[in-house]
Amino acid sequence: MAATPIFAPELFIPNGVRDVDFYINGLGASELRRFSNDDGTIHVSELSIEGAVFHLHEETRNPRSFSPVRHQGSTVTIGLFVDDVDAYMARAIEAGARIGSPAQDYDYGYRQGDVVDPFGHVWMFESRI
Template structure:
């Protein structure tokens, strides 16, 4: 029997009716691996990867515990992404439509970090060790 190692692959909820998720490609450098569309052409699921780390965008479901952050004007999670150049990732994300929620700075615990909110309300923290 093959041993399967746990791999973290978050599923981020987006509002129903979304057709364009180019922010993740242009703003984060993600590659779309697959897409499952609804009959009307809207996105049901988009599977993306950033440097081999997979995550999914999924339209909201009927599960009341799983929803797009836009529905409640906030997110319950921050997605940390370790990168080589925090400032470059922040600038790229902002140019693609993200809003800065915490500017880039160095912290005394040894990280350089900055946060943005993407167009669907998800909070991303770009970080690197200093």
């Protein structure tokens, strides 16, 4: 029997990071597992937001995989469907994110707003209206 596909993005963070509390405090994530380097910095952190799993991974030497900080931008926006877009925006900003686009209603039936987290990843909070 084939497993149901589950989308689990891997977000790259700079080498030497020790603290990823933004994801816990700003997004309500739970850290499921952590793999640390010998010096205590994070190699991989596996997190979950209400069952939606994602990984933080330190930058590798792979030239196609890099943290947004390296190029001062991101090639992807992580969409997260939530019940209360405004509450998620406020929580993320309080924890250190900056506003990318303020929350607003769109004529195609969504309320959306996005923030840039401390590592440069763009998170779009959205709900159907």
